[in-house]
Every structure is written in C-alpha cells, then in structure tokens.
Amino acid sequence: MLEPKQSAETSSDPRALRSREKLSSAILALAAGHDAGTLSAGQVAATAGVNRSTFYQHAASPAALLRQVLSEELDTLRETHLSGPGDIGPAIVAVTADVARHVDRHRDIYRRGLVTDSGTGALHAMLGSHFEASVRLLLARRAIEIPAPGGREVPPSMVARYIAYGVVGALESRLLETPPRPVDEFLDDLRELLPDWWPIG
Template sequence: MDARAQRSFERLSAAVLELAADKAPESLSVSEIARTAGVHRSTFYEHSDSPSALLRAVLRDELDDARERHLDGAADRDWALAVAAVTREVLEHLERHRSVYLRSLASPADGSLRTLLAEHFAASILLLADRGVLRSPVADLDIVARFVSQGTVGAVSAWLARDDRDPDAFLEVFAHLVPPWWPTRAGG
C-alpha cells in the first residue's frame, strides 16, 4: 500500500473505532465514517465494502500483529511466556476497544466480533500446534482449536464485562481452564 493509501486507511481505521465506540457497527454509515476520517466515500470503498467489514479488518489487524510479535520467530523460546504475553496483549486490545466489543459480545444477534475473536484464537492455536508447542492428545486439531478458542472467547467476554479487569488475575484463571497440555507455566 502506498503512503497516501496507508494514511487514508489509518484515518478510516481511527474513525470507525471512534464511531463504533458509541454506536453499533451495523448502524454506521459509510458517509459518517468518511466524514469523520476526512476522506471521500470513494476512498472508503477503496479500503472496505462496509463499515462492519472495516471494523473487523482493523481489529483483526491489531490481533494479528500481536500474534506475530509474540508467536512468530525463533522456535527455541519459553512458549509459556510467549503465550502469556500474547494473551496479555489481547486483553489490552480488548480493554482499548471495550465498548466496541461489549456491544457485540453481549448481543446474541451480533456474532461478528465473537467470530472474529474465535477465528483469531483458533489460528493462534493451530500455529502453536504446527510449531510443536501444543501436543494435544486429540489428533483432530480443528476440533481442538475450535473448542479451546470458543471457550477462550467466553472467558474473555466474562472478563471484559467485569468492573475489576485485572489481566494477571485473568491469566491465573485461564491457566486453570485450558487443557493440561497447554503451555501455561514458564518452561512449559
């Protein structure tokens, strides 16, 4: 993406996050986002086909960046620490965009961000399994990834809805919820 397109995308990203903090994404209009971003409607459509799709792309990019920072690279690392670090960064991401996620996660009709999170967690689980970090006794890793990722979405949803959101407390609880073959302790 050239520099001008990157600046436009960054402005659109900031605008959709700002607006989605106060309104449901499905009620946002392209015109409203473009106006807030200071770009033309046509520029919006160069980057996305709908406000909801733009919001999901922006949030997905942040989540994917966190995964890449902590789970890519050298294979000889303490994977429990890497998993804890990426989980902590995901919690920080959820906290930053709390009002956006709360609206979506609380609505049974809107599964878009629940699905986004589940897909992110499943991809991370499959990456860890592919790298040999997770040694599940269940051979069908798709089932494992979906099961653990959906449970993780439920856990982070409950954490996000609390008034006392302590990432360390979440990580401690999460370590008791995941299967015993999950890397949760240093040296694991």
C-alpha cells in the first residue's frame, strides 16, 4: 500500500500540523512498548486523541507512520550538518554523533525494530537508506574522494552502501550494550573500523 502524500494545504494547515504532532508523539510512545506492525490505526488515533480518518490522512499504517516520524528526525539532522559548505570531516562527525543520540533516544523502538526477533527489518532498511542517501549526497558534491585502485574508480553505489550499512551495523551493536557507552567512545571505535579515506574527524 502506498503511503498517502500530504497536500501543500494539509502540510501548512494548523489543525493538520497539530494532528501530525499528536500522531507523532502517540506512535513514538506506543512503539516503545509494542512492535509497530502489531498496532492498529485505531490504537494510535485513540492515543493521539484524533479519529481514524485523520490518522489515514497522515499515514497508511502505524508502521508507516513510525518510519515517517523517525525519517523526518534523521532528515533534519542531515540538513543541519551536511547542507552547508565547510570542512566535511567535522560535519560527518557531528551528524554521526547526533544520529547515535537519536537512536539512543528511541532505544526501545530501535531495539525492537533492529535487533530483536519481532523486528521486521523495516527500520534496518529505513536507517540504511538514510545513511546511503547521505553518502550519495557527499559523493555528488565531490566532498569525498572515491578510492581508485589501479586508476579504476570504485562505483559510487558500492561506496554508499558499504559505508551506510557498516554504520548501521555498528549502531545495531551499540543497541545491545546496557547501558550504551558514551557517544564519543562509540565514534572513536567507528573511526578505527571505517576506511582511512572516509573523513570522520
């Protein structure tokens, strides 16, 4: 099922924005204790204090709404750190640290969606797609020099997926830690694992 698209009128209407905020808070609260795939639209709508028809104006399902809400947070981090000029190394460090903090804030949701048997893989794909898009953005801007062994450039798609899903794997490992170690320590370890040509501080 395709996710409904918000019209320009809906996205700027104050009532629609308030409903969206309520639904976002509701799905984050519910998904912290339940697999989003088992939730009903009625449950989310009731928790948000809106009706089912309002829910479906914003998402096709609770799981889709959860992905949208988490993706919007991640997109904001990317826009904040990677959209402007400047030294790309510190920007990559900052955005990676903030994504780690984002995962920490929603630890119960990501643990269920990434590292437990009830996870459907949707959050793994969502997080991986976010990182892959970020790497592709940097490659398109020529902010990173792609390795060229023997003069043959490694395909950008391979670079993007390799970096993206390596970082997702590191974050999944972090979710198994109780409590998680400091973000700075996580970044230090990530630097050791990532290739030398990847500018992470």
